[in-house]
Amino acid sequence: MKHRVRSIALICCCSLLLVVCCFSTVLLIRSRKELSDTKYNLDQLESRFASYQTSYKELEKRYDELLLKQDEKLTNTLNFYDDYIVIVPKGNCYHQYGCYDSITASGEFDVYEVFEARERGYVPCDCIDPNMILRYNQQ
Numbered sequence: 001m002k003h004r005v006r007s008i009a010l011i012c013c014c015s016l017l018l019v020v021c022c023f024s025t026v027l028l029i030r031s032r033k034e035l036s037d038t039k040y041n042l043d044q045l046e047s048r049f050a051s052y053q054t055s056y057k058e059l060e061k062r063y064d065e066l067l068l069k070q071d072e073k074l075t076n077t078l079n080f081y082d083d084y085i086v087i088v089p090k091g092n093c094y095h096q097y098g099c100y101d102s103i104t105a106s107g108e109f110d111v112y113e114v115f116e117a118r119e120r121g122y123v124p125c126d127c128i129d130p131n132m133i134l135r136y137n138q139q
């Protein structure tokens with residue numbers, strides 16, 4: 001009788017062990033599948049990220065080029081104004097933009113080309129670039 005009980009207990013333990021092994025195997029297979037799926041998704045995300053990085057760098061390069069062109073255009077415009085346009089507030093002098101802040105801050109000033117300011121009898125302030133005066137004297 002004892003031998004039979006031991007055999008039944010042994011069979012039960014072996015059966016339980018077999019169930020645990022099968023269950024563990026199923027879990028292991030599922031885990032590997034999930035790991036494989038996760039790795040695939042990660043590869044996909046890394047590929048998309050690399051694609052976005054490439055697009056970002058291309059856009060950044062185009063933006064820098066446009067910014068450079070815009071900067072060059074603005075610089076040329078400002079150089080034109082610095083070379084040809086003067087500001088005449090109250091008084092008898094003409095000035096370059098930025099000579100002193102109160103000229104434009106007051107809002108009471110006129111804007112002329114250099115030759116026109118000279119024709120009207122205005123004289124250059126010390127802020128006027130001597131090259132501007134030489135250029136106009138040569139004309």
Ligand SMILES: [Zn+2]
Nearest residue numbers: 095099125127
């Ligand atoms: Zn001035």
